[in-house]
């Protein structure tokens with residue numbers, strides 16, 4: 001069963017090379033929005049999938065899906081396709097993702113508008129957000145919309161899972177009240193990455209006062 005899923009979602013080497021070339025080209029055009037020169041590796045996807053709690057009801061939403069390496073690994077790891085949505089803002093990357101992973105619901109849109117995107121899909125609650133967005137290089141106002149909008153749609157026990165290449169929390173905790181935990185480091189990724197998990201502090205608003 002696992003092998004069948006693996007074959008269905010694992011792109012062949014020729015596709016991986018083409019995806020890497022497309023991704024590099026997109027990075028040259030908009031480095032701060034793409035945030036990485038190469039698509040992520042499977043080990044990082046597995047580490048993010050390990051943070052999901054599928055018993056929490058709602059959709060699983062990936063933000064910044066790119067050419068889909070994390071998408072493919074999430075699905076191989078058992079995320080039910082009928083609960084899954086991939087959000088990607090770049091039209092060329094969204095088109096490549098649809099071609100690579102037919103049957104996956106790809107939303108071409110801005111992760112900063114997540115509540116509206118989910119409403120348009122008829123999704124009422126989100127179980128987990130798996131974010132591949134380069135939060136540290138995106139404009140501060142967009143990061144605020146991503147985090148506030150994300151926690152608006154997240155189930156109270158939902159998780160916001162984020163990777164980063166840096167050593168500190170990629171969500172600036174001086175601006176947000178969240179429980180934050182660096183859950184692992186993935187050395188088998190280029191560059192090595194860390195996975196962070198964020199959850200609500202019960203009874204506390206997520207946004208701190210703007211200062």
Ligand SMILES: C[S@@+](CC[C@H](N)C(=O)[O-])C[C@H]1O[C@@H](n2cnc3c(N)ncnc32)[C@H](O)[C@@H]1O
Pocket residue numbers: 033034035036038039040063064065066067068069070071087088089090093109110111112132133134142
């Ligand atoms: C670091 S790449 C990750 C791509 C892929 N998930 C991976 O791990 O290889 C970040 C992705 O976020 C996308 N992105 C950046 N800003 C976005 C936004 N506001 N809404 C949706 N996607 C965005 C970029 O186009 C890019 O594909």
